[in-house]
Amino acid sequence: MxxxxxxxxxxxxxxxxxxxxxxxxxxxxxxxxxxxxxxxxxxxxxxxxxxxxxxGNLVMIVAYCTGLTIGPVVGIFILGLLFPWATNKGAICGGLAGFLFVGWLTVANAIYKSYDHFVYPTKELRVDGCLHNFTAVPIPQVSDDSGIPYIYRITVSSTLEWE
Incomplete structure (x- = not known):
């Protein structure tokens, strides 16, 4: 070390x-x-x-960091692609603003998740009308997340969210 x-x-x-x-x-x-x-x-x-x-695990932290950095990088790329008159200062300020905003959302989302204030709802398990003999498993109760602002419930880790 x-x-x-x-x-x-x-x-x-x-x-x-x-x-x-x-x-x-x-x-x-x-x-x-x-x-x-x-x-x-x-x-x-x-x-x-x-x-x-x-x-939690390292994979989720990598997913959070990926979601945190991809947004500003793509934003700066599109800025340079579509607006050739954009300046360095504008690109840096926009990239930092995007990074700070997404960072705020990412950290707040991770904090709410780490304290189990909300979980994503699961689909209902039904076996009505099935020809096979299945054993139904009780569905765990979804936590009440009504007190959490909607902006913190969005997925901030791009398409890499595994839940």
């Missing part, structure tokens, strides 16, 4: 941070920056474990 964190921090520093500095930092200062990055990335990794534990 330490080798991965050190590699990630070194790569992040060398590829993303080092070119940004106008005055290049000295070796001790660069070492301090890399050590700080190790602590930050390690903290994010540990917090990620708690997020996965709280929100």
């Amino acid at each position: 330490s080798a991965s964190l050190n590699t990630l921090s070194g790569t992040f520093y060398r590829d993303l941070l080092y070119p940004v500095f106008k005055v290049k930092p000295s070796e001790p200062k660069a070492l301090l920056i890399i050590k700080t990055l190790v602590v930050v990335f390690g903290t994010v990794s540990v917090l990620g474990v708690y997020v996965i534990k709280r929100f």
Whole structure:
């Protein structure tokens, strides 16, 4: 784990941070920056474990992240395709606004789901008129989600929602 964190921090520093500095930092200062990055990335990794534990399996988190990022990316693509006079600032502002709005919906939806405030309704199980002998299983009760705003009930993870 330490080798991965050190590699990630070194790569992040060398590829993303080092070119940004106008005055290049000295070796001790660069070492301090890399050590700080190790602590930050390690903290994010540990917090990620708690997020996965709280929100279910990793597949659902990937589906949420996919739904979160696809909307703004497609929006920026269509903006560039249909409006050639659009500026960089407009595309960045629109992409950030879309990302923040969908992020808000995604997080609220995940929080409501994690506390079992609502579940998606299932279809009724009926075997009337069937020629075969089936054993009917009682249908579980669907929770009352009348107190949850409709905007948080929508599926925000694109076509990757498995429920």
